[in-house]
Amino acid sequence: MTTLNFGAVEGLTETERQQLQDLAGVYNYHQSGNTVKNKYYEGHVTLNDVNLGIALPNGLRGMEIGCNWGQKAVDALADRSMFDGFVGSGAAAETMTQLVAGNRLLAEYAKACREELKYGCVFATLSADPALRCRIRFHSPATSAALWNGEKGRIDCGLAIIDTVPDEKFKGTWRPHIVNLYTDDAVLVLTAQNGVWTAERHAHRMGRPLMEPMIWNATSGKPFGRSRLKKAVRALIDDYIRIIANATIALEFDTTPQKYLLGLTDDQYDAVVSNKFKQYVGAILASTTNPETGENPQFGQLAQGSLQPHVDKMRMTATQFSAATGLTITDVGIINDANPTSSDAILAQSQTLVLMAQQLNTSNGDALRTIAQMAQAIVRNVPLDQLSDEERDVMPHFKNPAMPSVAVTADAAIKIASARKEFASTDTFLEMIGFNQADIRRIKAQEQRVRGQQLLVEVENENNGENLG
Template structure:
């Protein structure tokens, strides 16, 4: 039984995960646990449950659904329920993810290169990488699983999974995942009732939706058919760290409070407080405050002693302190995430030149470069496993295969500047202009590069044939 291509994502209540997540394991033990996987499933479910609350918290910040943390000083109780959103955590993720653009593989073997390109297209790996990269930056890692396709499906099925739906154990000795688990379905209460376990020898599909069933799918890969895309891994956190750190969340909370204070202050700013002195009674008792405020003409009679009431207006509060504080928060956020302040929706001095813009983005570009290097290694492993599955071979078969994952330039230079640099290189090395790398560096996509190279090859063949024909005609004439 192969994994389905669609996955139901639930929102399990964290206070009941510990109890509900063990339902499948208990049933496996009662059924005799014929495959001996109950302990492994139990351990991985415990790892998943222990990280779920924090992963869901990061997701809420990414979605702008974090709850207002009111200090109880400046915000009136009646206005605390106003929906206020600050999208900076999403910007911290998207600013990096948008610059990490997977662009296929370069394979040393020509025949295998065509097969890898076909697998990339049929698995929609480029689109799936974009989705996985976003989830990787939110939670710190994203899991990619592989399986053999059924009849009518692609030869290899590649599926990406958020850390909210999976867990893995890391082997420091082997430098890879030793076993992993993905939750495929949740019941109505939010408890997992269908999952897949990945080990060195097999993949197990455990279905507890009706009766407990376990299907074992053996493989010869010698490692789990599961790979992790990890952002900024360390020795203590080999499966990566989230971009939505505690500092990011704290600054975002301050930004949400300030955004709400600014909104409230703006209301008072547009409706300044006025006063009327020297009146015997309220002259506007028959009008609402709003009618009194928007009225074009109103009259107030003199008092009994003949004095004239005095009308005045209190000075308006300035909005500048709010603007300055929000700018300060944006600068702190930029320092934590390397996202330029100008991208955070705050008025800021714009860079005056292309060099200044590049310099402002340089720290972020360096982070994206590191991200691409780490993800590139994982993608190469995924490509080799996909080849092994498609060709019914072992992973060792492709150990010596020269393969590299390609990413577009994270600097995202303009076509004019990139073309200028490539033309200068080609003027020194003319043969470079005839390579696919030349067109790749110009910013052309994979499909366009292939068309260009094919057309250039066809034109070269045509010129060679015409040359031969011309030479033959000349020989006959002589």
């Protein structure tokens, strides 16, 4: 876990020093919680983390039970938030298309969305770049922090660690050396050399920090949102891990059920105890009458335990987890083979997740629109209030989170085209009937080639007609 401690930084004003110290305090305060959330997302939860001290033996405390529920809760929702670029008109649309391609925003958004749901928020930072014109980067709360300004309804200031961990084996000792501080009028690049931090100031005209959060499930008390892996969800994961551990231990005992022999001689007892496994797997178990009592030895076996209580408890916990996260019951591994769920029933179960994805797209869409406006202002080197109406109208586009089949969307596209003839010649029509952007470009190029060939044929026919006349 990384801890930020700047001490005295050369080149900062008194206000900026206070902001930096406040941000470092916020960052350090949240790191322990962020570590826990990442632990549950990656599935690195041991029995020592969940043991109640009743049924699980202490010798198994370091054992890890494979559980991907935390990752599933995050990824299933993130996968339905499919950012598809920006739409607009004129030069503004062309500018954003170039920025999306140069910054690989489609792929970066997918990663950022997972971080947002894992921690509750993610931060986008912007900076001028000679090659890209504007560089856009995303930072999770594991490498960034911000202070909220309730009066302005936006970030007051923020910081982001720019240099990253060189390798996973250095995570325990790694210390950042480049940190950016974002204020209303500047980006300050803080660099550490020999334990001394210095600041390099890059002023801007934006009038607000070049940092914008994408926030999931925010409230008035938590303006930076809440994680999908909140405490109640983590408790259900703990419960599931305990169930699997108990079921595994019970299965070990059921594999070798307890047997007993009564009325043995001392020699017979020593022979059995000296090699219990041999006696267990032996096909024949022989013994003689006990000469001291005159009784024949009696063999017996205790009743086997049942795994059914563990299975029932697992189903109950999975149902609770499904209700808490909006996942379908099949997403958490519960399948009823005796009465399979119909496709309509599965679609109905996924409606909760679709509604969550629509909410996610709405909140992220507002953030992406602000990011697009700041990016265009950086490209033109103007304040936000000097953007044109065309630049302000640029907005993000998301694919349908319900992810309907191609047959459904194609049928809808054909019906729309029958009412609006011009719709059939648009890229949107081709997208709805199942073609991606690469296919659309090939189709348009080939259609243009065919029209060119037809035009040449028509011209040639006209020339031949004139020669004959």
